[in-house]
Amino acid sequence: MIRVNEKEVEFIRGMTIADAMIKAGWSTGDGTIVMVDGEVLSKEELSREAESDTEIRVMLLISGG
Amino acid sequence: MITEYNVFVPSIMGSGSSLRTGLELKKRGCKKALVVFDKGLKAVGISDKVVENLQNAGIETVDFDGVLPDPPDTVVEGAAEMAKEKGIDCIVAIGGGSSMDTAKGINVLMNNPPPIMKYFGVQKNLKPGVPLIFIPTTSGTGSEVTNMCVISCESLGKKDSVISDVCVGTLAILDPELTLGLPPKLTAATGVDALSHAVESLTGGHSNPLSDALARDAIRTIAKWLPVAYEDGSNIEARENLLYASMFAGMAFTNALVHVGHAIGHTLGAKFHIPHGTAVVISLPEVIEYAAKTEHKKVRMICEALSIQVPDDATPEEIGELGKNALRKLIKSVDIPNLKDLGISLEDAMGTAPMASQDAGLALAPYRITGGKIADIIKSAYDA
């Protein structure tokens, strides 16, 4: 089972991180920052194959600093 | 400024084109169509003709005749549920903005869970729906070529838009013959709605050269043919021109968006139950006078499209005044009432200014406009 922001998403072999995010209703667009099991991913790395039993955290930049 | 033009809908245009609907659906592999319309359209036989055309082409049809003006979310949600149950694989909407917006709302809910008010605003990540075919019968909201639908949220008591690719039609079919039966008052009201779309998209902060070209042509066409169609609804040439002008205006405004005229119109319309077209055009002349301060080049284009000669050395203020007067003349020529005619008091009308100044449409205004200035505009338009 993959969790995207604590929401469970069915794991399908071959799915990418991006696939899992989109399945959970998230975008991979501008201002999105993704961490998988505590590791920050670059945009290119979102097309990496997801492993079952993964914590994906999708974050949206809403303010500047 | 670097600008973009993004929303585009493939279209088929011409008298009789609505009879191609069946073949076009077949081409796209559709088998079971939800046909969306209102009872009025059924009564005049237009929806029957389209349904027959679809069935003739071997497409199974499911009727939804419950379209209401200012589509309520509850109606849209009910229709979507029914559509999913019936396993439809495409939607055909016939009618005015309400039919088309209802259809768009249903399409949003085909693969995204209700309630629809969750999706108000710009939505970049909705799951796609099914092929959407639009057959407008008014000229018009231009909804057949836009990426938005306006839905009334019953529980919140307000209207809002869903703006998304899922609201963009797969195909627009513009058959002027279907507009022959539009009565004069509706012809005028929908015609000035299209006019507002064109005028505002030209003068707002998001305009681009392509939407400008479409808008100019629409204004020129409406100026020439709306009075004709108003006097003689059976004039097919007038109807053709107006239907395409409405489409051009829709294409213009879905890319360039609208601003102060619609902000004031939404507010007046909601408060005093004025039909949309009338409400948005009522202050349009004053709005372009205001816009001329920074958009005088565009207002000059509007004047020229209205066949007004503008001296080369005219100041922005002068251009604004010329534009205002020309636009008002056109609106009056098709008997659009003003606020006084509608029996609304000046105080009540100006009292809507604070609310109008909160409308998000002001984000597209060419330069900041205050509630006070909006009140002035309303005052000036009140008995004009």
Add this chain to the structure above:
Amino acid sequence: MWSKLTIDMEALTVQKQPLEEEFQDLGGRGLVAQYLIKNVPPNCDPLGKENQLLFCTSVFAGTRLTTSNRLSVGGKSPLTGGIKESNSGGFAAALFADHGLKLIAVKNIPREDKLWILRITSDGEASLQDAEEYRGMNNYDFVDAIKERFGDKLATVSIGSAGERRYRASSIQISEFNSGHPSRAAARGGLGALMGSKGLKAIVVEKPMEKFKFEFKDEEKFNELALKLNKMVAEGAKTDPFHNIGTIATIEATGENGILPVKNFSGKLFQDYKEVGAKKFMTNLASRGGKNKMACQPGCVLQCSNCYNDKDGNYLTSGFEYETIALFGPNCGITDLDAIASMDRLCDDIGVDTIDTANAIAMCMETGKLQWGDAEGALELLKEMADGTGFGQIMGNGCEAVGNELNCERIPVVKHQAMAAYDPRNTKGTGITYATSPMGADHTAGLAMGRAFDDRGRAAQAYVSNKLQVAMSFADSMMCIFAFAHVVPALPLLGEMMGAMYGGSSEYSRVTTMGVKTLLTERGFNKMAGMTEKDDRLPEFFYRERSEATGSKFDIDDYELEVLFEF
């Protein structure tokens, strides 16, 4: 009832009095504006006796609302020549509030060239104490010395050698909650110099034995509302990159879209921005024992601060933020995150604004004094600032001073203050904020990135800048703007909270009026200080040069800026 401390640096007296009735329900930026317009002549010499240095706690200081203990430092800015409110986190405001203090006003200048500390002890006594032994001491040594002398149940608000030297880019550093590091900064606008001109080395405020009890109009209701908002912030924090990573996460967006400034706002893209990005940062934290998710003030549930260690695992710096990293990094062509961390440390230590200082380094690189990417060279120049050499002093006066000295043609300042790490051509709304904010080129005053249809387009930019500038005016009077971002869906509750705390209206309009009034007051002050329309424009090169990443110029019509503050 809130109190104020008035410190007269000429008479060397400290007076505690009730705060004026008209200021009771104000705080933070709003209070700075109203107090200054009434008490400081806008055309005074910022380093002279008529200017006042203000420390204000927020409207909701001392309450259960998360992040309500921000500190607003105010005065006429020695850098911009206009009104300045410099907003900071840290521990001090919470302790001021615990002492019942809404305002500390420091007026006049000492007769003799001596340094003083304002000490507020745990029994609430406030007095000026000789600080000569700390003269020339920088902030890190200073907080250690204070800790040794007075213990660690306190907060410090201090200037380093930069403020003592009256550098126009000098900051006031505030110690962080828990760690005590002097790494939170009231950085913008040279208020460190103002503090230096008052002969005030620091405020040392101890945790009071008896916490001040504010008499709410309806405390139960207030706490109920505060809890609601706190929950929203805590929930929002879960998916907020600032909580999960830190403000450095911003670079992941700006590096992609041309908003990240590169080599003095050349408008190019910088392929190596990832070397100073979130991934590198988190990897270094993990492998070196650093930390993030730290609160800079007690009770903060957003926790965006951090502690960054060097490659040997030793503490290097805290509060390591996007602005510093972007402006010392890609804007200088530098890709060494550790070198940038050293720069951050040095700036906090001597007490200078990293934004103005980093832009000053970019001036040196643009004119060939340094090579682009020369981190070592940059560090050498920062050391010159610390040592007060001839050029070091010019550096201390910030980007414009260095740019003028080196005849740089492209000086990215508005109202003499350097721009933050958002290229105004690719986030035009932010550019409008830079141009029109009474604060000068200030991104926190109204960051429009992501809020218009197209950051590089015209539509909605002025609209958004106006709305944000009003919102930030009242947000900076109440709480941290990062937490504020999460309570936006429930803004009317802020009005209700004002009513529940202070009585009077509970309408949201009370809050928005505060925002508008603050902005208009600030503009009024600036006008009287001699600013004109010309000060509300970006430097000419942004109008003329295209960003190479996007082809955009800052081609916003002047008229849209002129009418921005019509209400």
